[in-house]
Amino acid sequence: MSTATLESPAAPAARRNRPFAWVEQSLTLAWRNIVRIRQNPEALADVTLQPIIFLVLFLFVFGGAVAQGGTWQDYLPFLLPGLLVQTVVFxxxxxxxxxxxxxxxxVFDRFRSLPIARIAPLIGAVLGDAVRYTLSIVILMVTGFALGFRFGNGVGNGLLACLIVLAFALSLCWIWVWLGLKLKTAQGVQGIAILVMFPLTFGSNVFVQTDTLPGFLQTFVNLNPVKYLVDTMRGLMLGGEVQKPLLIxxxxxxxxxAVFAxxxxxxxxxxT
Structure with a gap:
């Protein structure tokens, strides 16, 4: 009886402190986020409807004016890799x-009372949202293929491009994890995120070639990480230089x- 009494309180701590327990706990909390998405499908509007709306809007409204060939069919191969980056970044x-x-x-008060690693809820949140990013990529690519887009550099390189943009999203989201923990309201997080996202995506080569922009804007674009990610996407999907933009x-x-995690x-x- 005394042995059971002594060991019982230690059992949760043992489960928490066993090697790599945080991995299992993070995956469990990631699944919790996925289940929550499944129970609240309207929360997926930004990664399901928005990619389709953006592609159709920019392709058919601006395609004839921006594309060098003068038609939306000529603009689609240039636009889709850039729009893929913009959609996932948003x-x-x-x-x-x-x-x-x-x-x-x-919710995190409940997590704090559980015998889990303190880092597990954060990693679980990031991994759970990876499903949202992946869904966004799939929907945009399916829509693009329906409109006539094709990989010009092989399917393997095209899929690699999708994996790279997903990895970039998992890296970038740590900024918003940090701001989500520092700011008081969700509206504040969203407001600041939009203020940052619009210059990063629209002030880039997502929609037009860099050399068509004014000189001062070209300087900003050449310092913009989105520019090099877009170049990587286009190089892998369509052909062209990959090594330099990929390394950057x-x-x-x-x-x-390294900074924001x-x-x-x-x-x-x-x-907590």
């Missing part, structure tokens, strides 16, 4: 908004995680 802010909302509802993109990804973990510990 999707990342939902991670921070969701985290902020969970804190406001007291990978450097940005490592830098984003520790900041997010520190902010999380301060709040």
């Amino acid at each position: 999707s990342t802010m939902g991670t921070g908004v969701g985290l902020n909302d969970d804190f406001a509802k007291g 993109t990978l450097a940005w990804m490592v830098g984003l995680v 520790p900041l997010a973990i520190r902010a999380y510990r301060q709040r």
Whole structure:
């Protein structure tokens, strides 16, 4: 009897402290986020309807004017890789908004009372939202293929491009995780995210070639990480230079995680 009494309180701590327990716990919490999405499908509007609307809007409204060939069919191969980047980049802010909302509802107070690693809820939130990013990529690519887009550099390179943009999204979302933990309201997170996202995406080569822009804007675009990600997408999907923009993109990804993941973990510990 005494042995059971002594071992019982230690059991949760043992489960929490066993090697790599945080991986299992993070995956469990990621599944919790996926289930929540399934129960609230309208929350997927930004990654299901928005990619289709953006593609149709920019392709048919601006295609004839922007495309060098003068038709939307000529503009589609140029537009789709860039729009893929824009769509996924915009999707990342939902991670921070969701985290902020969970804190406001007291969900993380419940997590704090459980025998789990403190980092698990953050990693679980990021991994769970990877499903949203993937869904956004699939929907945009299916729509593009329906309109006539084809990989010009092989299916394998095209799929690699999709994996790279997904990895970039998982790196970028740590900014919004940090802001979601630092700001008071979800509306504040969304407002700041939009202010950052619009210059990054529209002030880039997503819609037009860099050399068609004014000189001062070209300087900004050449410092913009989105520009190099878009170049990587186009190189892999259509053919062209890949190595230089890919290396720069990978450097940005490592830098984003190295800077903002520790900041997010520190902010999380301060709040819990």
